[in-house]
Amino acid sequence: MRLNRFIAFNSNYSRREADELIFNGHVTVNGKPVLVPGYDVKDDDNVSVLGKVIDRSDFLYVKFYKPRGFLTSYGDPYGRKNLNDFEFFKKTKLAYSGRLDNDSEGLIFFSNDGRIIHRMQTPKYDVEKEYIVYTKRPLGDEEKLAMENGLEIDGYRFKKCSVEKIGRNKYRVIITEGKKRQIRNMFKHFNIEVERLVRIRIANITLGELKPGDFKFLTKDEIKGLKECLRLE
Secondary structure (H helix, E strand, C coil), X not given: CEHHHHHHHCCCCCHHHHHHHHHCCCEEECCEEXXXXXXXXXXXXXXXXXXXXXXXXXXXXXXXXXXXXXXXXXXXXXXXXXXXXXXXXXXXXXEEECCCCCCCEEEEEEECCHHHHHHHCXXXXXXXXXXXXXXXXXXXXXXXXXXXXXXXXXXXXXXXXXXEEEECCEEEXXXXXXXXXXXXXXXXXXXXXXXXXXXEEECCEECCCCCXXXXXXXXXXXXXXXXXXXXXX
C-alpha cells in the first residue's frame, strides 16, 4: 500500500496532509525518513509520523448489519439516513468495505486497518461476497446459466459467479467483484425485479445472528481467518 494512503487510512490525517508530512521529512519507515508518498509499505514495516509510531495493535475490526433504507456513507446532503445515524460509526468514522445501496441490507465490514480494507477492495484477491436474493419471478435455466458464466452488460463482462436456487423466487448468489448495483443489474438484464437483497458473507466473515442496526467486533479467529483469505498470513 502507498505510504500516503497507509497514513490516511490509519490516522486522522487526510491524504493531502500525509503528502505534506512526507515531503517535509516528518515520516519515517523503520527509522529512516521516506520522502516519497508512493513508497510501498510492507506488512512488517514500522511507520512513524512526527515521531509517533502508527500502532497496528490499535486496529478495530467490526461487522455491521446495515438496515434497508440507510446509505453507506457518512452524511448526506439531502438528509437521508446514513452511517452517522449510528453513534459508534459517527464517532469512529471507520473505513468500510462492501458498500450497499439504499434498498439493500446486510453485512458491511469496517476497520481502521488500511491493509485489510485495501485488499478487500482490490479485485485480484477475488474476495467472495455472498447474498440472498428474493426476486419477482424465477430465473429460467438458460438465464441462470448465462448469469453464472458472466453476463456482458453495457460493454462490461462480469466475472463468473455462483447462482443457487434455494426457494421458488429465492437465490444464493456468490460474486468476487463489487460493481455498483451489480446483482440488481444482473437480474434486471432478464427483466427480473429484485424485491429484497441481503448480503450474508464477505470472505470468511458472516452476518451470523446480527439484527438490522447491530454491530459486533470480530473475534481473534475471524480476524486470523480474514487475513488468511487476503493472503496477509
